[in-house]
Amino acid sequence: MKRITAASLIALGALSLTACNDAPHLINHGPDSITVSGSGDISAQPDxxxxxxxxxxxxxxxxxxxxxxxxxxxxxxxxxxxxxxxxxxxxxxxxxxxxxxxxxxxxxxxxxxxxxxxxxxxxxxxxxxxxxxxxxxxxxxxxxxxxxxVSNADELANQALEKAVADARQRASIIAEAADRELGKAIQIQAQDFQPPQPVMMMARSEKSGNADSYRPGETDITARVQITFELD
CATH class of the missing domain: 3.30.70.2970 (Protein of unknown function (DUF541), domain 2)
Structure with missing residues (x-):
């Protein structure tokens, strides 16, 4: 009868532990996915x-x-x-x-x-x-x-965010179609804060003092950016 030594048991245990540790790397239980970025811009005039x-x-x-x-x-x-x-x-x-x-x-x-x-x-x-x-x-x-x-900056920021999500979905759809895959639901979304830049006041040529026509407030862009992960079917 073959005897099992203590050294053999230790070696067998180490082999079993190594196999357990390697198992998660060999089997992928998560869905296929794609991560894309999207941006949305809304132009507004300061008031x-x-x-x-x-x-x-x-x-x-x-x-x-x-x-x-x-x-x-x-x-x-x-x-x-x-x-x-x-x-x-x-x-x-x-x-x-x-x-x-x-x-x-x-x-x-x-x-x-x-x-x-x-x-x-x-x-x-x-x-x-x-x-x-x-x-x-x-x-x-x-x-x-x-x-x-901009007085309604919050409302415009929401519109920019909607455009950013739509932009991300469109990008993901193009990539999925090119890869002969179907685009699934969004499983993770990260939104970034926005901070509209300040425009520079410009004065046009005018002889009328205090006339609003002699000023040009310009426009400012309110930008939102998102990063979204979609499932691939």
Missing amino acids: IFRVVATASEQGDDITAMKSRVDDTVADMLDLADDLDIEEKQVRASDLRVQPQWQYQPERKLIGHQVSRDVTFRANGLDTYTQLLDGLAKQGLRDIRPAGTE
């Missing part, structure tokens, strides 16, 4: 415009400068009321007082600058251009655009 205007004074009498700056800010707020810009869309900053230095021939304090910012969020190109015209007529020298928005 919300942000503007920042700064009231500032330079000199030695901080109290007097503060009074003049506050008066200028009050005039800006009155302008916003006249244009029916809602109070929640206007933000006036706190007062800033900054020392002004002369560095040549030696460092010396020559006064202070007192300033406040007012940020406006104007709905519509007409209101935006009237706001710029009104601020300029008040004598403000620091008026700057602060970006644009």
